[in-house]
Amino acid sequence: MGRESSCGPYYQLRTQKGGNCIVGIPSLSSQELTSHLPKRRLDVYTSKIISSDKDLVALVFYGTEQSKNPRNSFKHVYIYHDLDLPGARRVQDVDGLRGEKGAQVAGETMGSGNTNLGEALWCCSNLYSDIKLRLSHKRLMIFTCRDTPHGGDGERDRQARTKASDLKETGVVIDLMHLMKPGGFDVSLFFCDVVSPPEDEAELGLQMEPCGKLEDLQKRVRAKEMKKRSVARLNLCLGEGMNVAVGVYITALQARKPNAIKLYRDNNEPVRTKTRLYHTQTGSLLLPSDTKRVQVYAGRQIVMEKDEVDVIKKFSDPGLELIGFKPMERLKLHHHLRSAVFIYPEEEMVTGSACVFTALLRRCSERNVFALCKYTRIRNSPPRFLALVPQKEEVDDGQAQIVAPGFHGIFLPYADDIRTLDTPQLPTASESQVDKMKEIVHKLRFKYRSDAFENPVLQQHYRNLEALALDLMAPEHIEDLTMPNVNMMDQRLGSLAQEFRDLVYPADYNPEGKTAPKRKPGEFCGTEKKPKVEMSEDELRGHVQKGNLGKLTVPVLKDACKQFGVKVTGTKKQELIDALTAQLTK
């Protein structure tokens, strides 16, 4: 191999609070430093920053000439970044190691020397132990392109293995992120003894290829990473005394911009918000128990305690209650309310659950039926009905899971959720028209993949943040995949579009024309856009005296009320008039 050493272990720790730390250790070779190596790490950094902003990350190079670590007790180990939250500065640092120029910089600062993975691992374990936070999850990723880092030095191999097992004993998960290597990367030569076996997934025969993980990492760039966590753990009740424990997961949900944080203008420090409830008259602070809840109907105020309002929503204890089964064709496509949930057994809560679940899953799937369930997520949440649609596991050639086994819970609408529409009575297309459209459809076929489209709104937001944080001149350009590629479509269609138009539209018809005599925006929004007619006080008094306020329109009256600071509770004309009269005859 031309490269003597270019490896980087990476580790990641999760704190109890959900925080996460990563330490990366790349090593440098004397001659060439592959430019993609730091690039990878940069991607991990930027991705980590967006995906899980509470993770601590460190970056350590090994196989360097220079050494930089506490007391410099480890040779050829260079702690580039200590274990900490990654920030803009670090991204810039790593960015500096990119490309040829970056390789040069790296060569100058760290150089390339002997490789001793054992020392590097030892150093990492010190980094972990120096952290005072309680970490929920510790992970170490080794980036390397060499399957025999010590070139057959048995002593060093042994030392590395020992250190690795020490680390694993303290709860560190070691992952291998191997990079491209001509001739293939042979994990069995050395690294199989160093990395952790896939966690609880060991017994499922789910062996992800290391390179798959790397792709995974890159794929996650600029998408908030979601930890696999159930939204609820409940009983699926098949009947009295037959409770199967299941976890409820969310597998697709609209991602939104992270929340903004309020900062103090002078020093850009975050401020805290406090909400206070106080009495308008006495000014004394109120406790929640000093309040009640009210709704007004037909002029009557209906008062309830806060507890009552909550308890009204309670129908049953949290859980999934089986109602029965229906053939799949009974599940209507348009019965969609919100993102589905995913149901998977929780053997740790009720042993035997997985077996019942598996049997149910298999038979539902084979018989093409779904289970109808009543779903109460938490205490005081009103019930919703779910169609539990079976999904069998699918794996790809490399035994990696593409589709997980379990039930998808599709939310079904109640009667109130379905709206009655007046459907227009219109002529239908003839066979020749339909056939022409089929040609068009044929020309514009593509293979849809659910992960093919990025959300341009989010992507732009992240790019903007990045640009601001890293002082870039302009945010990186995003490719908007939601825009139709009109040129390509036109090209593929050729004359078909014209032909279809000739078939369905008469010559004088303009399909782009306005659908209806469109109302001008001003008209639509009512009075808002109209120039406000301010009325002088005298004019108004005149009206009041003559008693012909009633001739004015409601908006004018409202404006008048605002103008003279008259408080009005209602919106009825008479109420406005009364209020104005009262004010001006004082």
Added chain:
Amino acid sequence: MARSAKTALVLCLDVGFSMSNSATGQEPPFQQAKKVIQKFVQRQVFAENKDELGLVLFGSDNTKNNLAKDDQYQNISVHRHLMIPNFELLEEIQNDVQPGSQQADWLDALVVCMDLLQNETLGKKYERLNIVMLTDLNTPSSPDQLDIIIGNLKRAGITLQFFLPFPVDGGGSNPPHGGKALSREQQQGLEMTKKVMMSLDEEDVTGVCNPDLSVFKRVEKRPMAWPCTLTIGSSLSIKIVGYKAVCEERPRKSWSVVDAQTHQKDDIKRDVVYCLNDDEETEVQKDDTIQGYRYGSDIVPFSKVDQDQMKYKTDGKSFAVLGFTKQSMINRHQFVGTQVLKVFAPKDDEHAGVALSGLIRALDDLKMVAVVRYVYARNGNPQVGAAFPCIKEKYECLVYVQLPFMEDLRQYSFPSLENNKKYTPSEDQLSAVDSLIDSMMLVEEDGEKKDLFKVNHIPNPQYQRLFQCLHHRAVNPSVPLPPMDPWLTTALQRPLAVATRCQAPLETLKKKFPLKEVVKKKELKTSKELFGNSLGTGISTSLAVWERVGLHSSLGTGSSASLAVWERVGLHSSLGTGRSTF
């Protein structure tokens, strides 16, 4: 304005003495009818629309109507003139409307109602006039005026609806199942009602409405049209109009916080203060704060103005086809968003209709969908979604659902179940599951496919319960909240027929699959009490029948045999006006 069009409706309730008679163990027809009226008025009150309502009692001890003269139109009392219903009316119905000891001819009462409607709607505009008759038809009535009455109803455009305490089959005078045979008066009355309904119906065929649910269906919210243009490439456009077809409906009002003593909203003020993260918690003004976003350990200040300037912008509404793909490529469980749109051509544009129909049929034949970029309005967030073809007997449309973006997907993997020996069920166990599925099928395969549990026919229980409690509290301010309406509890449960059928397979299942709770967490103890006390009594079930006549069988309480079933003869769904569900 079309929206202000309102309905005038007269409830005509028989309070005659026969209404108090009932077979043992059954609720008298009067009580059942009263409950229907209460439910209906309650719905109208909470709907807060402009619909007006009158109440006429017949068979009452007193007489109070315009037509009463000598011995004509006796024992008919106009209890409430046409006006917007309110809580006072609800209180009156609860406290003052009681069964009488007299009897009156229901045809006479009908005439009084017509008279009331005609007099009190004079000079005002109504979309519809309607009379609802609740009676057991147990009074002799003279049919000689029948044709004149029918003629008048037609002329005035009044629709009529009957609620009867016994089932009406198409066949005629067969005795109703379960209940006692009809009296001669009832049979005669039934014939007359049928005649009235038939002759009215000929006039007003469009008014025919599926009796299922029309009582509960909400028609109040007019769907908002979303006109747009569907584009394929740069040179093919089709005018379209989209409507929200399915969307989680929420009540229009929310709770506001008031002072516990005065019950005044104005007595309470909520205040948000900002303070620095120092020991003194120094307060700062809102104007002195800016917003920022976390970028790793840093917080990047990013003002609203900058953000608006730099953010992704769209230049107007859009429904642009990106391409076409096989329907099988779209995963049902990956639908996102909170609504389903139905897309039609504009009502008066037949060319657009033909063009869209071409697309819909082509997609349907090819089992494909259009993947489209959807933007609701200028600077709205763009979506990528699928437009499915939908061809119904009466109409064709595209059904649009939003699909996920890459960022929305969470690629979790779960341990395999099939490859794990510990979890693999035996043949024995599988067949136990099979018989459970067999016994719990909600759709019966033989003959007509009947669905025993249609979720889309159940009104949202949250709002049913909310309005039940609001009604209760409004009329009885100091009394604790009532228990859940039994019909509601029943409606949310496994149908009785299924529950009975699955008993044995369930027992087998329990034996075949040992389940053991892992003790240590108390959160597990729940759901055992769920089933015990929730089965309704006979009376409550019959109320459910009242509520949702058409649904009766599909709700499948199974215990309907011996109940007095009130059935509607009317083909007009007049009770369905206003907000019909809660």
